[in-house]
Amino acid sequence: MLGTKVELKLLFLCVLMSCALGLVGCSAETATSDKPKPVHTMLVEEKEQPLRLEYFGITDSWETKKYSFKVAGKIAKIHIIEGQKIEKGQLLAELDKTDLQFALKAAEYTKAKAESAALNAQSFYEKVKVLQENGAASQQELELAQLDWEVKEADYRQAQVDYEYKASMLKDANLFADMNGYVVEILSREGEITAAGYPVVVVRSQEQVVNVGLSEEDVQKVKIGTKAVLLPVGDDKQELKGEVSLIEQIPDPASRTYNAEILIIGNPAANDLYLGSTCRVLLEVGTVRGIWIPLSAIQNDGEDYVYVVREQRAWRQNVKLIDVQDSQVRVEGLKNGDILVKSGMKNLFEGCPVTEGDEKDE
Template structure:
């Protein structure tokens, strides 16, 4: 009995050990999760700090020294000073056309013909009338010669009264009549010849010739079209082609009247055409049209080409730089230039940071004269992308990304 009671006094640890075994692993996993979150936050901050820097960029370009003595810039278009819409004074159907757009023609070269059967027939008739008049003149001259012989005979015979006075008077009248007939025939010939010339002109008007040396710009009519230059009838054409003299090309530009005092005839200019990038042509102010456009408050200025290029065509857009002095050969050579803010000093020397493969590469350069808002640099090439205004913290090889505008 006593033994049985003592056994009941023992502590049973199995009941208390089970709850503890469940608590400890749970706390351990919570501790691991907290550490993991801290590590992830630190890693994110490190990745963010080590990522590429956003920077403003600029591009190396080519500039010209003429920018330093440019007084004014303007835009305009190339136009020919001599240009003509060629047509015929005659009316008729276009029978032959010998040119196309771009064809070069010489002065008085035949470029088209109209149907000319009717005027050719009139010309032939007029020529026949001339021959008839000439034949009549020959007949009247023969009659005059015969009348003159009879009159001389009558003058001899009238003295001894070998012929009557009436016969003598008749011979005199016949002589004067023959002379008048000769004069009339001569006038008829002159009239017939004039009619023949008029008919010949009418035939010539059916032949269209180039008024000057030039190039065909536009073809307005085709073979079979009715040409009526002095009418606006339906389905008819006025001009056949438009021709321009390429030797008279010039640039017309509208300049604000507030700036016209800075321009004068003979002033040197530099011409840049959008169709010919990189080609700069010398020009000179030809004339200033002495009137102002009220609606735009501008004055028309015309600039002629000093340097000519066969690739320049009418209606090309052009930029004009009005210069304070004539550009030399050296002034017209391109110079590599960049924004001055892209050049910084590192260890007492000028450098730029070239963005390449997502990194900023420190590149030493030599700076030169200012070219407008740019500065001449050596050590880089046109097209290179530079970091604009790099800070002191930017170093060689740092990862960068261009900032979005």
């Protein structure tokens, strides 16, 4: 009987100790839960944000031109190399001028001879005219003198045309650039014979464009003159400006997209992009007003939600995503004046106390 009483006392003490330990544990847990969690917040405000369409495009030349000689001949000298930057009026290549110079000299001699003959025929006609007026020459002699003068004058005009043509041929033996740009390709070499009109040098203009394929939906939103921001892939520091200069009206048969040509403007360095390089293209098609928040503030557990702060506690608020522009997202479900938790959401739960702290998630 005594043993039983002792055992009951021991059991009672154990129960008391367990309860005490449980209360201590609950107190510790409550203390931990009540400790405010550091977060970083922002005031939610309705505002306008640029509405952009994002695409990737390929860099190309605004204009590519093939230069050729107007006359056939042997290429004497090529003055440029592939990849070289050239300026308007710069000499690109020239033909051997020996034969052309001889031809011009011959034409010059023929012109001078014809001019002399025409002047002599004119002088003879004027003398015969005086004699005819004084009765010393017949009308027929006057008409023959006039006819000879007209023939000689026609020969002179023909010789003059031939001389100018030969001078033009000699001038055309030099090939000049008519725009600023870059040498893309040299198709002939020094010493080769080239035919008239056969391409010798290919030059691209200094101006460059970026081509993008617009969807059927987006092509309705883009107009000639629409502004664009161009971000060369692999170069985070370079941001270029451009505007739409051409929109093709017929879609590509394979992709069913409409090609838009965006002319790079403003920055001369922008025209040094490699042909065929990729650019991220942001087409500015207007603005849209709404609640814009950082994309990083959005949480998801099957539904999109954020945390807002009311009375120094975090509360879950479901939201609907409408538009995404870079790192910003337009949402429904928030209102002006809400306090949004934009960082420090990792360990938050419904109703937990928060305090403004650093942006590091715990």
